[in-house]
Amino acid sequence: MRITTRVNGTEQEVDDVWAGESLLYVLRERMGLPGSKNACEQGECGSCTVYLDGEPVCSCLVAAGQAIGREVTTVEGLADGERLHPVQEAFVECGAVQCGFCTPGLVVAAHDLLARVPSPSDPEIREALAGNLCRCTGYEKILDAVRLAAERQAQA
């Protein structure tokens, strides 16, 4: 099956896709975009979170064919060239990254939260990020990062 989709602003076309492949697999193994991570394959960890038509989804649960003709944005598409997005910047600065395997998904989820809710309360942050498991940080510095990014966005 042929998959044509717009990823990070670029038209991508890949052939010979097996119908059972997920969008995650196609991004990682066929489109050279391994930034989204495969950690649970069942929507329980959020590491594969990408935007599909502007909404954050677990790409491991999107059948490749469902993405045909859609707009996909991955973690690779968030920075402005060399300039990190404020959410990315805050994750680095706050020490919200250890092993980093959960980071791409968390960055996308936090990016979405701040786009919808510019100054989220702590409970709002927690509820919005509850679908993204992190095993290294205990989440404290992730909260710090989201708060910092929100603050900077408010100042900008």
Add this chain to the structure above:
Amino acid sequence: MDFLQPSSWQEALDIRAERPDAVPIAGGTDVMVDINFDRRRPGALLDLGRVAELREWGTEAGVVRLGAGVPYTRIVEDLADRLPGLAMASRTVGSPQIRIRGTVGGNLGSASPAGDAHPPLLAAGAVVEVASAARGARQIPAAEFYTGVKRNALEADELIAAVLIPSAAGPQQFCKIGTRNAMVIAVSAFACALHPDRRAVGTGIGSAAPTPRRAVDAEDFLAGELEGSGLWESRGELPETLARAFGERVAAAASPIDDVRGSAAYRLHSLSVMARRAVTWAWNDLRKAA
């Protein structure tokens, strides 16, 4: 494996009829897990994501017609007033990412006893609208839709079109047990709806029987007691003993098993507690509204 992608409801029904080996997929939150874990290799996936009709909802004569493909996030955002029980349950489904993709139609199609949408649908007296190319649409009350563990009343050539849910005439509640504070599959779940307009009580039990089910005896008992004591009219305080007896009857309606998520005994116990608390909250809301 083929990937079939109809763009209209009629086309979807035609394909469904032609390809009994196809598995319908909407949000993918169940189907893709089975594929990723190599539990299922259907002949085809029938993607319902391009069928615009399925993603719409509307209200007619006090009944919400919820397209099978409306995701949980939209139910939380758009329908919390009309369908408070379902909205509360929708908020507990998986994670934000899952709620953006997952649909009530998918929950019904999978018919897992743990599906979060089932208890509020049962409590509200919802009806499932299914259709086939050959015979057109038919309506199945939710309580008759679930026929066994992960089995439902769909014929091989049918698809789920919508769920018809009466707009809430009174308070509704939903509670769910999980062993952590987010992203859990229900160990047990309970929904209740007060229908002061017809002086009735609705219930739904999840994860505590082979299928989601109502606690009919508990419903009749409570409605009767409220009637007998004049509480429907007086809107007086709900006696604790009554709430407790209701909880016990709800638990009695369940037939849970021991599994890795919880013991049968705990499921029964938690149901009785949730039912007691939920009905008290609902009743208090009713009193406040009065």
Add this chain to the structure above:
Amino acid sequence: MSTDTGTATTTTTTTTVPPGRIGDSPLRPDGTLKVTGEFAYASDLWHDEMAWGVTLRSPHPHARIRGIDITEALTVPGVWAVLTADDVPGENAFGLEHADQPVLASEFVRYEGEPVALVAADHPETARRAAKRIRVDYEVLPAVTDARRAMDPDAPAVHRPGNLVRHLRLRRGEENPTAPVVVSLDFEVGMQDQAFLGPESGLAVPAEDGGIDLYVATQWLHVDQRQICLALGMPAEKVRLTLSGVGGAFGGREDLSVHVHACLLALRTGKPVKMSYGREESFYGHVHRHPATMTYEFGAERDGTLVYAKAYVLLDGGAYASSTNAVVGNAGTLGLGPYRFPSVAVDAYGVFTNNPPCGAMRGFGCVQAAFAHEALMDELADTVGVDRVAIRQLNGMREGDLNITGQVIDSAAPVGELLQIVADFPLPPERGEGADPRSLPGAVNNTTHGEGVVRGIGYAVTYKNVGFSEGFDDYSTARVRLEMTGGEAVATVHTAAAEVGQGLITVEQQICRTELGVERVVVHPKDTAVGSGGSTSASRQTYVTGGAVKAACEAVRAAVLERAALALARPAADLRLDGEKIVGSSGEVLTGLAEVLGDDAVEETVEYRHRPTHAIDPETGQGDAHVQFAFSAHRAVVDVDVELGLVKVVALDTAQDVGKAINPDAVVGQIQGGSAQGMGLALMEEIVVTDGHVRNPSFTDYLIPTILDMPPMRIEVLEYADPHAPYGVRGVGEPPTISSGPAVAAAVRAAVGKPLRRVPIRPEHITGT
């Protein structure tokens, strides 16, 4: 240094630290790559013409393999190779301490999930389909799945000669001590999983010299290399390993996973072969934390002063030895906690069963024991009527004390102070009316609006050995190179010590900057082209590899000064390296580094060893088994819905002595993450095994804490330098995982008022249903 993450502030007492040096918290060099998705984890590796490898695993906990038929699998189009035990060219055995585990099962399978055959194909789905066509003829055998049963002399033997892996017998003081107050309790700890987010993965690339290059996520490249060489029958120079990006480890990557398998397939097919486990296979593909059954007894004076302890600890090692021996060592020698006991009798056992193999996980033997000694300490406090913090302070170890193996605690042992700090932290506010549902047990699942919710507070304290113990030759190698590049001094640090997320690469840079005065430090990829860095475990890398990097820097500095001394005709002893300048004894600039080095590079390679440790006496368990001890204390505050058995941890506050915080922010990160894992074990994390079968190999049913489960954490870090360690450092990673769980369990008990002697504490335990 303290942080109060409730208000998101971090303060440090060391404000004059030069940027990027030790004591500062420079940013991770890999941080930007990780937030943009560019960082290459093992599962991201890709090679032209690469094939995918998959593993066929045993469905039985115990069976004899009567035959394997691969004919049909080989006919699947797109399949490149199908391998079984017969295809292992070297010895069909591996293992960290004992090579007792087959690379591919030959005669027997001893646990569910044991690898039996391998397939390489052009697509993972093709490989999976082919694997299903491999016919394995199993004769199912009775399985020993209960550790106590495994101890019976008549139990079926998982291995010859029997099921006992180790019995650690420890005796000290009086033989039959008595005391006016005696408390005794039984405990159980379930099987925890490391649940690192990045599943096992590796890429093996056949090389022109007939050897193999393996890119893999691991914790110790050289111990992997040794085992791979044995299985492939190849010398070390032909088996070259490079660390790829590691998505967390926590002990779960100490044992081999894809390593030999990927190499076998690559060598057979002549193609690069990638193997990546999914989450389900990951649960079968690595060892877990040993489940434990324990009986503890404390004897004490009426004022609570400890007189004696007796402990029985039984650890289920599962089907293969892995590191059970050393885990028993820790459970036995450290398993009574940081207290003074005049008399002690400990018997710790590790046994084989047909359950999943267990081995290393953060806290390594101390985690299980801490649940027992801390709960029993509470029981003693309540029995004698002494405050739970005070009784720990009364009995807490102090510097100069002897521990239960008779070893002198020869640096700080601030048990009392750590407890005082956590006891003095302000308590979180009482839950008010109209609390946000997300702050209640059950959160948005809407199970309570306050009904049934009771608050509880619990304390725990622990100590943990740092580094490898009991006579192990524990060392690390560092190569440091200093040269001028583009007019700037650049140091390159090369170690094989695995960066698994904890931040070792940042620490290596900080040490180089501090020792050599350079700003730019390049961290060379971690590989086997340099000597062993030892294991990234036992909280040891900042100490041991940090020590090696420091020593290598010192050697580089000495060599530079030797050169300068020659050029300047001055004794090297009078010279100092100050940034890019060579200065004399009164600080006068004599020459520049650029002049001294010219186009040359100065490079030194140094092996660093910590002070030796010693085997313990086999009869008494006495001896100087450990090199260093690290202490931490936790206070947990929980809200429990006692009617439904649901728990919300409200606060998890901690104090820890880290000797010297090389990177204070990273220290705090370790403490936060470690605390979360301990909390997870106390409340939700367990691999449920029934009759040898894992019942929850997924993130749907193996639950780890989410961001809605974690409370804010107050953290106070003490820095009592260990005079024997480089910079005075003390290992950081493990103690928080040990003391947090028992504190949470104690808090839940306090709220519920029930014994709750098993962790994880499940809702049905709390409700008694």
